[in-house]
Amino acid sequence: MxxxxxxxxxxxxxxxxxxxxxxxxxxxxxxxxxxxxxxxxxxxxxxxxxxxxxxxxxxxxxxxxxxxxxxxxxxxxxxxxxxxxxxxxxxxxxxxxxxxxxxxxxxxxxxxxxxxxxxxxxxxxxxxxxxxxxxxxxxxxxxxxxxxxxxxxxxxxxxxxxxxxxxxxxxxxxxxxFPAGAAFAAGETLLERVADPAFVVTRDLRLVEASRAGHALLAAGDVLRVGALDRIQVRDPRLAGAMAREAALACGGAPAGGMPGPVRVGAETWQVTAIGLRQDLRGVVGMARLLAPDQLALVVLRRAAAESGGQDRLAQFGLSPAEARLALLMDGSRSLVQAAESLGIRHETARSQLRQVFAKLGVSRQSELAVFILRLKDRA
The missing domain is CATH 3.30.450.80 (Transcription factor LuxR-like, autoinducer-binding domain)
Structure with a gap:
């Protein structure tokens, strides 16, 4: 081998x-x-x-x-x-x-x-x-x-x-x-533990079950809703792409680099996380009664923290709002390509902005910028 x-x-x-x-x-x-x-x-x-x-x-x-x-x-x-x-x-x-x-x-x-x-x-x-x-x-x-x-x-x-x-x-x-590290209470399901909008879905985003916050988000309909054949329909194409990639990866798709970057939808920014649910874990989410497919994913949407404070501090270094938005994404958790996609800009534009960020902050490598941004966020 x-x-x-x-x-x-x-x-x-x-x-x-x-x-x-x-x-x-x-x-x-x-x-x-x-x-x-x-x-x-x-x-x-x-x-x-x-x-x-x-x-x-x-x-x-x-x-x-x-x-x-x-x-x-x-x-x-x-x-x-x-x-x-x-x-x-x-x-x-x-x-x-x-x-x-x-x-x-x-x-x-x-x-x-x-x-x-x-x-x-x-x-x-x-x-x-x-x-x-x-x-x-x-x-x-x-x-x-x-x-x-x-x-x-x-x-x-x-x-x-x-x-x-x-x-x-x-x-x-x-x-x-498990924010407090506590184990499940008797009869408690995984989805009942999740405060964020969470969904158990198939590889192609057909909804099987949702958390309470997930049902509320679906009912509001401004971010996503349930369409034909119980498939989740996501209004923003970038958020739709992030959810589709994460669900496919969690269901055994080709490996991806790291976590997808935050996706801004209107005034809110979302982070998408997904894991695969093995067959022996379905009792955890209370689905033993369902004739579910072999491959299922738990997809969690988490509202990202507001970044305005970081943007204000970066403005003191002379960064423009666009440069500050890019810099705050370059914390080591994503590539420049992923950051550009999250912001809805071309890679060439992001690369040009990154050069300006380097010059204004006095750094020369993405790893140095990542440390700078992480320290900035820690002081937020």
Whole structure:
């Protein structure tokens, strides 16, 4: 089996566990165990920090000595020199410690002497930043043998590129359905947990079930409605495209880059998230009585936070309103092409505006701009 076929097979198996964790946060332990089983020689760990909750959630890991994890959470995570690399790297871009900050360069640090050196040969890591926006950070790290570092990274990067977007969607679904981390109450369904408009749909957006807010949005009819054959009809073509792409991907379509960018519809901006619902998860959404198709997706629409404050601050740097709108989208969660599509402008126009943004903010790369914008949003 070739490297590409192996990465595809492994990613598909891990993806099934990720979809389960989207509807059951306790199942992230299983995701880490699947990664460890399918990628021998790797110690996976998932870290999610949510400033809105005022705390970092407990690390989820497999293969690690619990004592090493406990000491990292208590002290060494705060002095980890690789944090600066993580913060400056765009989301969904794989990172390799030996390329960006080799372990040999850290020998003089407390982090290396008292923590990393005690992991035996497991001194190298490959990782991907899943989320870095609105005060939230989520990182998947795969610790592995330093002696095999150069060989391991290519293999692991191929898997992370495939599972990264799926993990981000699952984490976003956890946030929508389990804001306090509480488990389901007796008889409670998944859709009853979602405060945002949410819809269980087929690959071609035929409606199966909706949350309370979803039914209200359909009844209003100004954003979307139910048409012939129970298909959801979306009035704005860009929002329609985002929902169609997310539903198709969640139902097993071709992988996409990352999360789709926010879509402005009138005075509101929407973020679209979708996950696949496996057959054994349908009881969670209360659909066992229905003769539903094999492939279903849970699509959640979330109103994005207003960005006027960020635009006002960017105006102080001399950015025009159009340049500020583009800059605020370039937080590392989307490409320039996706940002242009969200704003309804041509790619050439966005590229010209981006050059002006670089000049006015004194940055030279999209990764630098992403860090600038994230810090700006954190201070909002």
């Amino acid at each position: 070739g490297e590409a076929e192996h990465a595809q097979r492994v990613s598909a198996e891990i993806g099934l566990a990720i979809d389960h964790a989207a509807c059951d946060p306790a199942a992230w332990d299983t995701v880490m165990a699947e990664i460890g089983r399918l990628l021998p020689g790797v110690w996976p760990v998932l870290q999610v920090v949510d400033a809105a909750a005022g705390t970092g959630l407990p690390l989820v890991y497999w293969g690690w000595d619990p004592a090493a994890v406990a000491s990292y959470e208590a002290h060494y995570g705060a002095v980890n020199p690789w944090i600066s690399v993580i913060l400056s790297t765009p989301t969904m871009m794989s990172m390799h410690s030996e390329e960006r900050m080799p372990a040999s360069s850290l020998r003089h640090t407390e982090f290396y002497a008292d923590w990393l050196s005690r992991l035996g040969g497991m001194k190298a890591s490959s990782g991907v930043k899943l989320i870095d926006a609105d005060g939230r950070l989520a990182v998947l790290n795969l610790q592995h043998d330093l002696a095999r570092a150069s060989r391991e990274h290519g293999r692991l990067a191929a898997v992370m590129e495939r599972i990264g977007p799926r993990m981000r969607r699952a984490i976003e679904t956890n946030r929508a359905c």
